[in-house]
Amino acid sequence: xxxxxxxxxxxxxxxxxxxxxxxxxxxxxxxxxxxxxxxxxxxxxxxxxxxxxxxxxxxxxxxxxxxxxxxxxxxxxxxxxxxxxxxxxxxxxxxxxxxxxxxxxxxxxxxxxxxxxxxxxxxxxxxxxxxxxxxxxxxxxxxxxxxxxxxxxxxxxxxxxxxxxxxxxxxxxxxxxxxxxxxxxxxxxxxxxxxxxxxxxxxxxxxxxxxxxxxxxxxxxxxxxxxxxxxxxxxxxxxxxxxxxxxxxxxxxxxxxxxxxxxxxxxxxxxxxxxxxxxxxxxxxxxxxxxxxxxxxxxxxxxxxxxxxxxxxxxxxxxxxxxxxxxxxxxxxxxxxxxxxxxxxxxxxxxxxxxxxxxxxxxxxxxxxxxxxxxx
Numbered sequence: 001x002x003x004x005x006x007x008x009x010x011x012x013x014x015x016x017x018x019x020x021x022x023x024x025x026x027x028x029x030x031x032x033x034x035x036x037x038x039x040x041x042x043x044x045x046x047x048x049x050x051x052x053x054x055x056x057x058x059x060x061x062x063x064x065x066x067x068x069x070x071x072x073x074x075x076x077x078x079x080x081x082x083x084x085x086x087x088x089x090x091x092x093x094x095x096x097x098x099x100x101x102x103x104x105x106x107x108x109x110x111x112x113x114x115x116x117x118x119x120x121x122x123x124x125x126x127x128x129x130x131x132x133x134x135x136x137x138x139x140x141x142x143x144x145x146x147x148x149x150x151x152x153x154x155x156x157x158x159x160x161x162x163x164x165x166x167x168x169x170x171x172x173x174x175x176x177x178x179x180x181x182x183x184x185x186x187x188x189x190x191x192x193x194x195x196x197x198x199x200x201x202x203x204x205x206x207x208x209x210x211x212x213x214x215x216x217x218x219x220x221x222x223x224x225x226x227x228x229x230x231x232x233x234x235x236x237x238x239x240x241x242x243x244x245x246x247x248x249x250x251x252x253x254x255x256x257x258x259x260x261x262x263x264x265x266x267x268x269x270x271x272x273x274x275x276x277x278x279x280x281x282x283x284x285x286x287x288x289x290x291x292x293x294x295x296x297x298x299x300x301x302x303x304x305x306x307x308x309x310x311x312x313x314x315x316x317x318x319x320x321x322x323x324x325x326x327x328x329x330x331x332x333x334x335x336x337x338x339x340x341x342x343x344x345x346x347x348x349x350x351x352x353x354x355x356x357x358x359x360x361x362x363x364x365x366x367x368x369x370x371x372x373x374x375x376x
Contacts, residue, residue, distance in 0.1 A: 001131075004119050007176030008112060009131060011169040013139040015075065015108060018165030020143030021083050021158040025151045031157070031274025035091035037335045043091070043098050045334065050102025055323045058110050061321025066355070067111035067118075068179045072170050074107025079166035106326065114322035115179070117310035126260055129303035130252025137245040137299070147357035195350060197312050198321050202328040204305035207363040209332025210339075211298050211356045214361055217337040218344065219291075220354045226282055239288045243295025251300030252307065260308040261367075267301045270362030275357040280351075295314050332359075 001009075030040050061070060081101035088094050114134070120128040129336070147158035221238075223233050255263040274293050281287070306325060313321045340355045 001117065001128075004177050005116070005128060006114055006132075007172055009135045010176070011071070011075075011173045012112060012132060014165045015174065016136045016139030016160040016181075018078075018082070018169075021147035021150075021165075022085070022143045022162040022360040025147055025158060026085070028083060028151065029109075029155065030091060030094060033089065033091060034093075036095070039091050040232070041354070043094055043308070046104045047093055047098040047105075048330055052100045052319040052327055054103050054335065055104035055110055055327040055330060056324075057089045058106060058121045059320030059323035062114050062323065063113050064314060066179045067115040067319075068173065068177055070107050071115070072173060074169045075166045075173070076103045077101065077107065078105030079163040079170075082159045082163040082166065083232060086159045086182040091269065101137070107328075110323045110326040111319075113325070114318045115177075117306065117318050117322065118308065118315060120307075121149050122311060123256055124309035124312060126172035126252040126255035126263075126304055127249070128252070129307040130249040130255075131302040132300060133248030133252075134245065135242075137248065141245060170268050193312055194317055194321055195324060198309050200250045200261070200264065200370055201305040201308045201312075201325055202269075203363045203366055204301050205325050205329040206332035206335075207268075207271070207303045207359050208298050208305070209329045210336035210359040211268050211275075211294065213289075213333045213336040214340040214356060215294065218340060218349070218352050221344075222349050225349045226284075226287075228284055228287070232284065236288055237302045239292040240295040243292040243297075244299035245295075247296040247299040248250070248303045252303055256309065260304050260311065263304050264308070265303065265364070265367055267297050267304070268360060268367055270297045270300070271363055272357055275353045278353040 027040050030043065035043070077100060081097055081104060081264065084097055085094075088097060113129075116128055116132055117125065124218070147161075150157040150161070188287050220233060221236070223229070223236055228236065252265060270293070274290055274297065275291055278287070281290070306322070309321045309325060336355070338358075340352065343355050
């Protein structure tokens with residue numbers, strides 16, 4: 001691996017590690033300052049809305065000033081947000097912090113993914129994106145236990161550590177990543193052309209977000225309705241996390257060898273089948289297996305879709321393309337819990353997986369029907 005890629009991966013690990021200290025206990029902090037359940041949900045939605053809207057402006061910024069400065073700005077905003085959280089006296093002020101943090105998160109993901117797409121040769125692009133997915137998943141898996149334990153001792157401690165790791169990430173990126181500026185050229189590629197060209201990766205990102213956020217929002221309620229509680233419930237979530245952790249790297253290597261589109265098509269077929277099987281089987285052990293495979297397939301979908309962007313658009317438009325991907329991921333993150341919540345309100349919790357199946361089916365149909373396979 002090149003020095004720039006290693007620097008980015010170390011920074012991603014530090015960011016994910018820091019986020020995992022603080023993010024899972026944010027609801028506990030909000031509850032401690034008197035936030036209602038509705039307010040906690042609204043504050044989370046505010047974060048995703050800000051993230052999604054900010055990505056609309058990122059494409060041109062990435063192409064004009066490069067990824068490095070934007071990523072460093074995002075790390076700085078994240079660090080300051082974490083520092084402020086434990087000292088926020090009211091839920092109202094927390095809305096402002098999450099808006100601020102939503103901007104910072106947008107500054108992190110799209111530019112990082114654009115940088116990896118830019119520095120990766122075509123034959124290694126999916127593998128490098130797989131590494132990115134793996135490193136982030138491992139980093140995010142390591143912090144929650146320590147963060148929750150520290151919170152019981154000193155509520156400010158996990159947030160201070162999250163901020164510290166962001167500052168370390170700034171140092172690693174500043175000294176380790178020397179960005180090669182892509183010259184802006186006159187091109188016939190307009191915004192509509194780019195969206196049309198990368199519609200399959202965009203739909204994959206939205207499909208992934210719908211499934212991931214809906215699972216994290218409602219799976220516990222579904223399991224509780226089946227009298228799966230306590231440690232057994234935690235094991236199911238662990239199965240989902242493990243599946244999403246181990247799949248990105250092998251999926252990337254397979255995509256580099258056999259093609260990215262075929263891998264995405266297989267992922268679409270598997271997601272339709274697996275989510276549909278939840279309506280047939282309700283045995284605890286089968287649920288564990290199905291949840292593992294949802295995490296496994298969804299974890300493969302995200303990096304392979306990202307790597308396909310680098311094959312479809314020229315280097316000077318990578319910033320716009322990756323920002324568009326983040327925007328569609330944000331839309332999926334908003335639509336997933338919103339649509340699923342209404343489905344559960346109208347019917348019952350047993351209908352949890354119907355919106356996921358529908359999302360995967362829409363992605364699969366459009367992917368199979370699309371005949372655009374030319375590279376940039």
